[in-house]
Amino acid sequence: MPGTRLRDLSEGELLARIFPLLHGTTGPAHVHLGPGDDAAVLAAPSGAVVLTTDSMVRERDWRDDWSSGHEVGRKVVAQNLADIAAMGAVPTGLLIALAADPRTEVEWAVELTAGIAQAARAAGTPVLGGDLSSAGPGTIFVAITAVGDLAGRPPVRRDGARPGDVVAVAGTLGRSGGGLQLLLAGRGRTHLDPRPDAGASPLERAVDELCRVHRTAGEPPFAEGPRAADAGATAMIDVSDGLVRDLGRLARASGLRVELSGRALAAEAAGALTDALGADEALRQVLSGGEEHSLVATFPPGGVPAGWRVLGACVVGEPGVLVDGVEPDVLGWDHFRP
Amino acid sequence: MPGTRLRDLSEGELLARIFPLLHGTTGPAHVHLGPGDDAAVLAAPSGAVVLTTDSMVRERDWRDDWSSGHEVGRKVVAQNLADIAAMGAVPTGLLIALAADPRTEVEWAVELTAGIAQAARAAGTPVLGGDLSSAGPGTIFVAITAVGDLAGRPPVRRDGARPGDVVAVAGTLGRSGGGLQLLLAGRGRTHLDPRPDAGASPLERAVDELCRVHRTAGEPPFAEGPRAADAGATAMIDVSDGLVRDLGRLARASGLRVELSGRALAAEAAGALTDALGADEALRQVLSGGEEHSLVATFPPGGVPAGWRVLGACVVGEPGVLVDGVEPDVLGWDHFRP
Numbered sequence: 130m131p132g133t134r135l136r137d138l139s140e141g142e143l144l145a146r147i148f149p150l151l152h153g154t155t156g157p158a159h160v161h162l163g164p165g166d167d168a169a170v171l172a173a174p175s176g177a178v179v180l181t182t183d184s185m186v187r188e189r190d191w192r193d194d195w196s197s198g199h200e201v202g203r204k205v206v207a208q209n210l211a212d213i214a215a216m217g218a219v220p221t222g223l224l225i226a227l228a229a230d231p232r233t234e235v236e237w238a239v240e241l242t243a244g245i246a247q248a249a250r251a252a253g254t255p256v257l258g259g260d261l262s263s264a265g266p267g268t269i270f271v272a273i274t275a276v277g278d279l280a281g282r283p284p285v286r287r288d289g290a291r292p293g294d295v296v297a298v299a300g301t302l303g304r305s306g307g308g309l310q311l312l313l314a315g316r317g318r319t320h321l322d323p324r325p326d327a328g329a330s331p332l333e334r335a336v337d338e339l340c341r342v343h344r345t346a347g348e349p350p351f352a353e354g355p356r357a358a359d360a361g362a363t364a365m366i367d368v369s370d371g372l373v374r375d376l377g378r379l380a381r382a383s384g385l386r387v388e389l390s391g392r393a394l395a396a397e398a399a400g401a402l403t404d405a406l407g408a409d410e411a412l413r414q415v416l417s418g419g420e421e422h423s424l425v426a427t428f429p430p431g432g433v434p435a436g437w438r439v440l441g442a443c444v445v446g447e448p449g450v451l452v453d454g455v456e457p458d459v460l461g462w463d464h465f466r467p
Numbered sequence: 468m469p470g471t472r473l474r475d476l477s478e479g480e481l482l483a484r485i486f487p488l489l490h491g492t493t494g495p496a497h498v499h500l501g502p503g504d505d506a507a508v509l510a511a512p513s514g515a516v517v518l519t520t521d522s523m524v525r526e527r528d529w530r531d532d533w534s535s536g537h538e539v540g541r542k543v544v545a546q547n548l549a550d551i552a553a554m555g556a557v558p559t560g561l562l563i564a565l566a567a568d569p570r571t572e573v574e575w576a577v578e579l580t581a582g583i584a585q586a587a588r589a590a591g592t593p594v595l596g597g598d599l600s601s602a603g604p605g606t607i608f609v610a611i612t613a614v615g616d617l618a619g620r621p622p623v624r625r626d627g628a629r630p631g632d633v634v635a636v637a638g639t640l641g642r643s644g645g646g647l648q649l650l651l652a653g654r655g656r657t658h659l660d661p662r663p664d665a666g667a668s669p670l671e672r673a674v675d676e677l678c679r680v681h682r683t684a685g686e687p688p689f690a691e692g693p694r695a696a697d698a699g700a701t702a703m704i705d706v707s708d709g710l711v712r713d714l715g716r717l718a719r720a721s722g723l724r725v726e727l728s729g730r731a732l733a734a735e736a737a738g739a740l741t742d743a744l745g746a747d748e749a750l751r752q753v754l755s756g757g758e759e760h761s762l763v764a765t766f767p768p769g770g771v772p773a774g775w776r777v778l779g780a781c782v783v784g785e786p787g788v789l790v791d792g793v794e795p796d797v798l799g800w801d802h803f804r805p
Contacts, residue, residue, distance in 0.1 A: 161515060162622055165720075167553040167704060168519035168615065170622045173511035177499060181506035182562045182598045182612060189566075189601050215505040224520045226564070226610040228527075260520045263527050265606055272564040272598070274520060274612040277506065284500055284508045366505060382503075 135238060136231035140261060146235065150242045151249075151256045159221060160255050169257035171222050171276060178221070179277035179284065181212040187269035191344075195312055197320040198237040200344040201271065202244020204420075207346035209275035210252055211367035211422035214351040217285040217358025218277035220252050225259035226272040233269060241271065252351060282358050285426070290364035290383035292445045294427035297437040299353035301342070302372055302397045306418020307406050308343025311336055320344060335401035342421075349422035353436070357426045360434040365426035371417040373450045373459050376425060383427075386446030391453040393440045416452070417459035473576060474569035478599060484573065488580045489594045492587045497559060498595065507595035509560050509614060516559070517615035517622065519550040525607035529682075533650055535658040536575040538682040539609065540582020542758075545684035547613035548590055549705035549760035552689040555623040555696025556615035558590050563597035564610040571607060579609065590689060620696050623764070628702035628721035630783045632765035635775040637691035639680070640710055640735045644756020645744050646681025649674055658682065673739035680759075687760035691774070695764045698772040703764035709755040711788045711797050714763060721765075724784030729791040731778045754790070755797035 135143065148164065161170035171178075185191060185205045196204075206223065213220045225245060229238065249256050254275075264270060311317035318340040329337070341347065349367070357365055364383055366375045380387045398411035406414065427443055428434075449456065473481065486502065499508035509516075523529060523543045534542075544561065551558045563583060567576065587594050592613075602608060649655035656678040667675070679685065687705070695703055702721055704713045718725045736749035744752065765781055766772075787794065 162624065166622075166624050167550040168517045168556070168613075168622075170554070170617070171516050171518060173514055173516050176511055176514060178509050178511050178516050178614070179506045180509060180560065180562055180595055180612075180614065182564045182596065182610070184564045184566055184598050184600045184610070186566050186600045186602050186608075188603055212505040216508065218506070222518065224518055224612055226520045226522045226612075228522055228524050228608050228610075257518055258520065260522050260610070262522045262524050262608075264524050264608065265526055265603075268603060268606050268608075270524075270566050270600075270602065270606075270608045270610075272520070272522070272566075272608075272610040274518075274562055274564075275506075276516070276518065279508070284504070284506075286500065286504050 133235045134231065135229055135233050135235060138235060143235065143238070143261065146239055147242045150239065150246050153250055157255050160257065163255065164258040171257060173278065175278055175281050177279060179213055179216050179218040179279060180274065181209055182272060182274045183208040183212060184270065184272040195319045196344045198240030199244035200320055202241040203248045204346040205271050205273050206245050206248035207349055207422055208369065209273045210351050211349050211369065213275050213277035214354025215365050215367040215424055216277065217282050217354050217362065217365065218279045219355055220254040220275055221278045222255050222257040222276040223249055224257055224274040227259065228262040228264040228268065228270040230266055230268050231263050285358050285362050285365040287364055287366055287379045288382035290379060290385060290427040290443045292385055292443050293430060294363050294443040295430055295433055295439055296387055296389070296425065296427055296441045296443060297433045297439045298423055298425045299437050300350040300421065300423025302368065302421055302423060303402050303411065303414030303418040304339050304342040305346065305420040306414040307402050307411065308339035310410065310414065311340055311405060312343065331404055335404035338401050339405055346420065346422050350424060353424055356434055357424065360428065361432045362426040362428055365424060368421040368423045368425060370419045371459065372425065373416050373457055376450045380450055381448040384448055385443050386448060387441060387450045388444050389441035389450060389452045394452065413459060416457050471573045472569065473567055473571050473573060476573060481573070481576070481599065484577055485580045488577065488584050492584050492594045495593050498593050501593065502596040509595060511616065513616055513619050515617060517551055517554050517556040517617060518612065519547055520610060520612045521546040521550060522608065522610040533657045534682045536578030537582035538658055540579040541586045542684040543609050543611050544583050544586035545687055545760055546707065547611045548689050549687050549707065551613050551615035552692025553703050553705040553762055554615065555620050555692050555700065555703065556617045557693055558592040558613055559616045560593050560595040560614040561587055562595055562612040565597065566600040566602040566606065566608040568604055568606050569601050623696050623700050623703040625702055625704055625717045626720035628717060628723060628765040628781045630723050630781050631768060632701050632781040633768055633771055633777055634725055634727070634763065634765055634779045634781065635771045635777045636761055636763045637775050638688040638759065638761025640706065640759055640761060641740050641749065641752030641756040642677050642680040643684065643758040644752040645740050645749065646677035648748065648752065649678055649743060650681065669742055673742035676739050677743055684758065684760050688762060691762055694772055695762065698766065699770045700764040700766055703762060706759040706761045706763060708757045709797065710763065711754050711795055714788045718788055719786040722786055723781050724786060725779060725788045726782050727779035727788060727790045732790065751797060754795050
């Protein structure tokens with residue numbers, strides 16, 4: 130029903146459109162009671178649960194002319210699953226709170242739900258329930274709560290790094306931030322653009338990849354979180370506000386300095402990022418690009434799991450992050466500052 | 468710092484103002500890891516958790532000229548704790564997602580947090596973490612996720628009522644809805660009004676009470692949820708959208724008809740509600756007033772716990788709610804409808 134808006138349906142009619150999209154996400158054995166009652170009931174066989182919440186706001190965290198509802202749904206789930214992974218946990222459930230202008234098209238809410246369901250299904254995570262509210266003109270707010278299980282492992286905190294530990298990353302750096310720069314510069318690809326065809330140039334493919342990661346969060350390496358925990362990671366965080374900023378949090382929590390290698394960072398900037406942005410901007414995005422949702426962790430020397438790439442090391446010193454001994458000139462993201 | 472706005476502080480500075488307010492809510496023994504990391508870790512000793520989310524939106528769920536930030540904080544927590552109680556569970560933790568216009572006064576966010584903390588402390592429930600986002604002009608959105616524990620009990624669902632069961636309520640009915648009517652009519656008391664003094668008339672005290680319940684949710688009987696479960700409640704729901712509407716959900720889920728007694732409902736309408744609104748409107752609010760967050764449950768005959776008041780019974784019949792055999796002419800709340 131194109132053109133139908135939320136105000137044209139009762140809450141029950143809207144839920145009747147949305148619930149079937151969650152099919153296949155709500156029924157694993159560890160869900161004792163799924164959506165539809167006052168609350169859901171989830172098994173926590175290891176006797177503990179990991180909990181986090183992360184939100185996206187229209188016109189702040191996405192633009193409708195860049196991102197589809199489906200892409201927003203994938204991204205907001207990814208942001209939450211990355212926080213679960215960064216503790217060394219496996220996701221076990223999601224809750225959704227949606228507040229939307231009643232004039233919002235029903236089709237957009239359906240797409241959002243389909244995106245959430247796709248990301249949930251890919252992670253083997255059930256959607257346990259949610260909440261619908263109306264909001265003021267133009268406003269759409271999506272808050273997700275994610276629940277996870279540590280399977281008896283201790284959580285991998287931010288404050289456990291020790292001098293001598295190696296700093297490594299799983300997943301990419303700077304691609305989401307690079308995509309944002311391209312979109313802001315009018316060089317990006319939106320959900321409305323046609324896909325590049327098979328004959329697209331390396332530049333076109335690079336631009337497409339970066340923008341796609343910005344719009345959807347791509348496929349962050351969630352499974353590497355529990356894997357890092359099993360490998361003995363001493364501290365871990367996901368890259369949500371930029372590598373330097375997030376590693377700075379880990380450094381301050383652990384009371385040590387993180388020394389990054391300029392050469393290792395340059396290697397991270399090579400490929401699509403440099404193709405699309407040039408070397409300087411690519412490096413800047415590696416250091417400061419947010420919303421990548423890759424995982425950075427510290428490991429005892431010799432303990433870095435296969436597939437993780439070493440970026441530097443932890444040393445005794447004033448807490449902070451240096452690149453080749455110098456404080457990098459980058460800033461991450463701050464919510465309320467212009 | 469009156470006049471300071473969110474945009475004047477960094478996220479870190481704002482968190483530094485907010486975290487101390489949560490003191491005493493974040494440290495119970497069952498919290499393995501509180502706010503400040505990628506995610507929190509909460510013990511779930513019974514091997515299962517109860518999960519729910521409920522939100523409030525400025526200008527939709529509250530008006531600043533009626534309700535203070537502190538009152539909004541208390542109310543949004545109460546809404547969530549009622550859902551936990553309605554499953555027969557005890558709350559074990561809360562998460563907060565706040566999205567606000569950067570021009571929002573810091574003092575408002577501080578008050579909101581203090582109200583959340585007060586309600587959390589009263590319920591013995593820790594605040595485990597949260598998320599901050601900026602939002603468009605005038606927008607404030609508060610989503611809470613509540614976690615609970617069943618201590619090994621089966622959850623009390625909506626679909627377990629049986630013909631012959633007795634329907635009973637714990638807590639009041641219609642007061643929040645009555646307060647809303649008074650405020651809409653310009654007869655209400657807002658957070659800006661002076662309190663009635665000791666010599667206030669019964670009418671003034673009644674108006675004050677109803678409006679206070681509307682603004683804060685009052686003190687819903689959360690502890691009666693687990694008590695009802697222990698007493699053998701077959702089904703339970705909290706009154707969030709109105710007694711008839713919420714009991715209708717229970718009736719449909721259980722596949723039976725709920726017959727309410729007009730005399731019992733009239734008794735619920737007596738007192739402050741009738742003093743402030745007159746008998747007819749008082750009864751209408753008992754039937755349809757939302758946001759009361761009292762608990763209605765069904766019990767086997769003879770099984771109603773002390774303190775619960777009998778309103779009617781479950782019978783074989785087309786699912787729905789009748790009062791003295793007649794369908795009541797009331798509607799509850801629907802989010803997206805004008």
